Amino acid sequence: MIEIGSFIKLQRTKQEMTLGELSEGIVSVSYLSKIENQKTQASPEIIQLLCNRLGIEVDNNQEEAIKEKCQQWYSMLFEVSDKDEVIATYKEIQEMMDKNLSDSLMMFEIHKIRYYLILGEYDEALKKINELSEISGTFDNLQQYYWFKFRGNYNSSSGNQNQAMYYYKLAEERISRLEIEENEIADLQYIIAITQSKLRNTLEAIDYANKSLNIFMKQYNFIRCAQCHNVLGISYRRIKLYDKAIKNFNLALHLGKLDKNKQLIQLTNQNLGYLYSTKGDSVEAIKHYKEIIFDCEVDIVERLASVSSLVREYYNIKNYQEARNSIKYGLKLIEEVQDMEPYKIFYYVIYTYNYLLSEKFDKFETLVAKEFIPYLKLHKDYASIVIYAELLAKHYEKLFKYKDAAKYYKEANFAYEQISNI
Amino acid sequence: MKKLLAGLSLVALLVGGFAFVQDNNATDLTMDREPTIYGTSSTTVQF
Numbered sequence: 001m002i003e004i005g006s007f008i009k010l011q012r013t014k015q016e017m018t019l020g021e022l023s024e025g026i027v028s029v030s031y032l033s034k035i036e037n038q039k040t041q042a043s044p045e046i047i048q049l050l051c052n053r054l055g056i057e058v059d060n061n062q063e064e065a066i067k068e069k070c071q072q073w074y075s076m077l078f079e080v081s082d083k084d085e086v087i088a089t090y091k092e093i094q095e096m097m098d099k100n101l102s103d104s105l106m107m108f109e110i111h112k113i114r115y116y117l118i119l120g121e122y123d124e125a126l127k128k129i130n131e132l133s134e135i136s137g138t139f140d141n142l143q144q145y146y147w148f149k150f151r152g153n154y155n156s157s158s159g160n161q162n163q164a165m166y167y168y169k170l171a172e173e174r175i176s177r178l179e180i181e182e183n184e185i186a187d188l189q190y191i192i193a194i195t196q197s198k199l200r201n202t203l204e205a206i207d208y209a210n211k212s213l214n215i216f217m218k219q220y221n222f223i224r225c226a227q228c229h230n231v232l233g234i235s236y237r238r239i240k241l242y243d244k245a246i247k248n249f250n251l252a253l254h255l256g257k258l259d260k261n262k263q264l265i266q267l268t269n270q271n272l273g274y275l276y277s278t279k280g281d282s283v284e285a286i287k288h289y290k291e292i293i294f295d296c297e298v299d300i301v302e303r304l305a306s307v308s309s310l311v312r313e314y315y316n317i318k319n320y321q322e323a324r325n326s327i328k329y330g331l332k333l334i335e336e337v338q339d340m341e342p343y344k345i346f347y348y349v350i351y352t353y354n355y356l357l358s359e360k361f362d363k364f365e366t367l368v369a370k371e372f373i374p375y376l377k378l379h380k381d382y383a384s385i386v387i388y389a390e391l392l393a394k395h396y397e398k399l400f401k402y403k404d405a406a407k408y409y410k411e412a413n414f415a416y417e418q419i420s421n422i
Numbered sequence: 423m424k425k426l427l428a429g430l431s432l433v434a435l436l437v438g439g440f441a442f443v444q445d446n447n448a449t450d451l452t453m454d455r456e457p458t459i460y461g462t463s464s465t466t467v468q469f
Contacts, residue, residue: 079461118460156459187461194456227457234454270455305455383453 004047006135007105009036011054013131022053038138057099066096070104070111077114078187090115106143113150117157125154145174149188156191159379161198168192186215190224193231200419205235226255226264230271237275245275262297270306277309282317286310293329301343304333308349312387315353327354345384348372352388361395368392373411385415 012022023032026049027042034040035050042050051057073089076082097105109132116125129151139147152167171188193208213228229252236245249272256264273288292298292306307330314323330350334340340347352372355364368388376385393408 153459191459194459197454197456224461230455230457234456237454264457267455267457274453302455 004042004101005036005038006138007101008032008047008050008054009135010105010109010131011056012036015054017054022050026050026053051101055098056101062096062100063102063104066093066100066102066104069093069096070108074107074111077111077118078184083119086115086118106139107146110139110143110146110150114146114153117150117153122154122157125157129154141174141177142180145171145178145180148174149191152191152195156195161195165192165195165199168195182215183219183221186212186219186224189215190228190231193228197231197234200238202235202238205231209235222255222259223261223264226252226259226261226268229255230264230268233268233271233275237271237278242275242279246272249275262295263299263302266292266295266298266302266306270302270309273306273309273313277313282313285313289313293326300333300337301346304330304337304343304346307333308346311350311353315357320357323353324357327357344375345379345381348375352391356391356395364395365392369408380418382415382418386412386419389415 008022012019019029019032019036023029026032027035027046031040031042032050035042035046069089070093073086073093076086076089093108096102097108102108109128112128113125113132116122116128132147136144136147148167148171152164152171155161155164155167168188168191172192175185175188189208189212193205193212196202196205196208209228209231213225213232216224216228229248233245233248233252236242236248249268252268253265253272256262256268269288269291273285273292276282276284276288289306289310293303293310295303307326310326311323311330314320314326327350330346331354334347334350337343348367348371352364352368355361355367369392372388373385373392376382376388389408389412393405393412396402396405396408
């Protein structure tokens with residue numbers, strides 16, 4: 001049964017009522033505060049009066065219907081489905097919750113974090129987290145599991161991978177105390193694999209990706225399998241086991257094609273392109289990048305990512321004409337993006353090479369030194385710092401500016417140290 | 423001579439870099455593209 005105190009507090013804050021407004025003529029403010037914080041057991045009569053004022057019926061006639069609807073909605077949030085359907089079901093449940101005291105309320109409130117994240121409403125998700133923080137002490141084990149998982153999701157979406165990992169690990173600890181379905185466990189393991197990969201904890205990423213892959217394979221969930229193969233491909237590339245990496249990427253491509261999932265196919269092409277780039281096989285790298293850039297079915301961010309990679313690849317093999325053509329296309333894509341902030345990295349990459357190739361060296365130096373490298377430092381993207389600090393250092397070296405060159409070689413070296421164990 | 427000194431100072435700076443402590447909170451924005459953390463089921467509409 002849901003704790004009545006938490007329920008009253010939740011409803012009161014949602015309706016923006018003060019303690020005084022709700023308690024007036026029923027109980028004292030301090031007594032209501034004690035009820036809300038579960039420091040006392042109020043009589044059924046008082047609860048009835050408080051609920052009346054909040055406009056809530058204290059019956060559970062609709063309990064089964066609410067429970068069923070919630071389960072349906074949670075499944076929609078688990079495997080992202082039709083946006084309109086998710087919103088419509090949410091509204092339907094919210095209406096029922098507003099009129100009934102349901103056991104499912106707290107879990108519904110916790111799932112709202114995931115709901116807002118999926119809709120891209122990050123401020124609302126944070127607001128919900130802050131609101132629930134006050135009553136999180138009353139959560140049971142299952143509620144805690146989702147509370148931690150979704151808080152992790154919030155941090156993943158805001159780019160704070162270390163904090164995300166902290167919450168995912170707390171969620172993982174709850175699994176042993178609960179009877180959770182296998183696909184939910186696989187989902188958490190998959191998310192941990194992604195987060196470990198982003199943190200460049202390669203062996204842990206492999207471990208968790210394999211664990212989740214085993215479950216998804218048993219369930220014939222091709223798309224999730226393909227996503228796991230992508231994480232494995234990235235990880236094996238990082239430890240230079242190229243054959244294993246290619247095998248995993250090819251499996252991901254195969255599964256993506258089986259499901260006609262363009263996003264996944266092109267994501268894999270991007271990763272394969274980068275693999276060949278690091279192996280020094282520019283021809284193969286360019287082939288994979290080119291598969292993506294003109295595919296209008298793919299998110300613009302993926303096209304921008306591959307144009308950026310393509311520019312770098314052409315520059316590295318000194319095919320400056322093709323690099324310029326790719327820059328031109330990249331600038332056109334940048335114009336199409338309404339909110340560039342989340343994709344600023346690609347803006348910097350394209351403009352860096354644009355200034356360098358058009359010999360606007362002052363602009364190049366200012367952009368890389370004053371904006372791009374500080375941006376990368378802020379996001380702790382050390383792999384990119386190695387590349388762009390070295391690019392700037394080489395530029396200064398060519399101009400015999402050895403002091404500046406040394407400064408940026410040192411930056412590159414420091415960044416390299418952060419992602420490698422020597 | 424001037425070039426040699428500059429070269430030497432560059433090497434010294436590079437070696438000095440090894441004294442830094444490794445950061446275990448590194449992220450990667452461009453190179454590898456990990457899939458989404460949100461579940462994607464087959465034959466569904468993407469957000």
